[in-house]
Amino acid sequence: MTESAPLDDKAPKKAKKAAQPTTWQSELKSIVLLLLAVLAFHSFIAKPFYIPSESMLPGLEVGDQIVVTKFPYGWSFVSPTIPNPINILKTPFLSPEDAADNSWFVQLPHMDGRLFGHLPERGDVVVLSPPGRNVDYIKRLIGLPGDRIELRNGIPIINGVPVRHDPQPDLLLPVDENTKCLGDYNNYPGALTQGKDGKMYCRLPIVRETLPNGRYYNIIQFNDRPSVDNYPPVTVGPNQVFVMGDNRDRSADSRVPEFEEGLGGPIGWEQLGGRAEFITYSLNGSQRWYNPLSWIGALRSGRAGTSLRPARTPN
Numbered sequence: 001m002t003e004s005a006p007l008d009d010k011a012p013k014k015a016k017k018a019a020q021p022t023t024w025q026s027e028l029k030s031i032v033l034l035l036l037a038v039l040a041f042h043s044f045i046a047k048p049f050y051i052p053s054e055s056m057l058p059g060l061e062v063g064d065q066i067v068v069t070k071f072p073y074g075w076s077f078v079s080p081t082i083p084n085p086i087n088i089l090k091t092p093f094l095s096p097e098d099a100a101d102n103s104w105f106v107q108l109p110h111m112d113g114r115l116f117g118h119l120p121e122r123g124d125v126v127v128l129s130p131p132g133r134n135v136d137y138i139k140r141l142i143g144l145p146g147d148r149i150e151l152r153n154g155i156p157i158i159n160g161v162p163v164r165h166d167p168q169p170d171l172l173l174p175v176d177e178n179t180k181c182l183g184d185y186n187n188y189p190g191a192l193t194q195g196k197d198g199k200m201y202c203r204l205p206i207v208r209e210t211l212p213n214g215r216y217y218n219i220i221q222f223n224d225r226p227s228v229d230n231y232p233p234v235t236v237g238p239n240q241v242f243v244m245g246d247n248r249d250r251s252a253d254s255r256v257p258e259f260e261e262g263l264g265g266p267i268g269w270e271q272l273g274g275r276a277e278f279i280t281y282s283l284n285g286s287q288r289w290y291n292p293l294s295w296i297g298a299l300r301s302g303r304a305g306t307s308l309r310p311a312r313t314p315n
Contacts, residue, residue, distance in 0.1 A: 047070065048067060055245035057250075059308065066276050072120070073117060073118050076113070076115070076270035078129045087103060111270065121213070124140070125310075129271050131263070139245050139253050145241075151231040156209075163210065164210040177284060216311055231255045241267060243267070277308055279306040282304070283295070
């Protein structure tokens with residue numbers, strides 16, 4: 001009969017690690033670290049941006065959600081994402097007009113220059129903060145430092161050379177709660193039309209604009225605002241840029257004085273917050289925040305993934 005070996009009290013034993021209870025302090029720490037990581041990503045890499053106006057039609061519609069990268073031009077005082085809890089909490093109680101100027105983020109004091117700065121390329125779609133205002137605009141970059149810019153009858157002239165304009169077929173833009181084809185200076189006289197399908201559309205005149213570097217894109221050109229269709233010559237200063245909306249007669253940009261909510265001429269490149277890259281999704285305005293199912297029905301088809309980088313003519 002075989003006897004079992006005596007137990008060796010000195011043999012190593014597997015210690016059972018006691019489960020540590022989760023404390024509210026550890027949970028709070030995890031949440032804070034996650035929040036800091038998100039804010040760092042928003043500040044230095046990329047952030048989402050909602051299109052609130054028609055100034056960049058036809059490429060960008062009200063209700064488009066896009067991605068803006070922060071690093072292509074380096075970083076400036078407008079880059080950091082610093083939450084403003086007071087503004088966030090009061091937003092639901094504001095009118096749509098007041099909410100548009102109610103930034104959820106704190107802006108740092110103005111500082112000239114950029115860290116690891118790179119000049120944009122002509123034709124980029126950029127997000128910027130107007131001087132002295134803590135809001136975001138989205139425009140197309142037309143002029144670089146040293147350029148002489150003017151407009152005659154809606155045609156930009158860069159360094160004495162008119163930009164190429166090629167008329168395109170009219171765009172029939174579906175009318176929905178975000179695209180109404182009417183309203184104050186954004187109205188489009190005679191543009192509201194009924195399609196063969198019985199639905200209402202906004203008929204918009206399209207022109208293909210080709211910049212000196214060969215990049216091209218479509219704009220809307222009514223030529224019904226002489227104050228912006230004819231702009232006197234201006235030289236873009238060092239570390240400045242000149243921007244315009246693609247909806248040329250319905251945009252507050254470098255051609256429009258500050259008292260009309262424009263930019264009042266070229267702006268410092270430190271006002272640039274980033275470059276628009278692509279559309280993630282688009283909503284027609286019929287969604288209601290209290291009804292998640294309505295968000296599905298409000299999605300516009302065919303817009304997700306659309307690049308916002310302009311095409312270029314072959315050399």
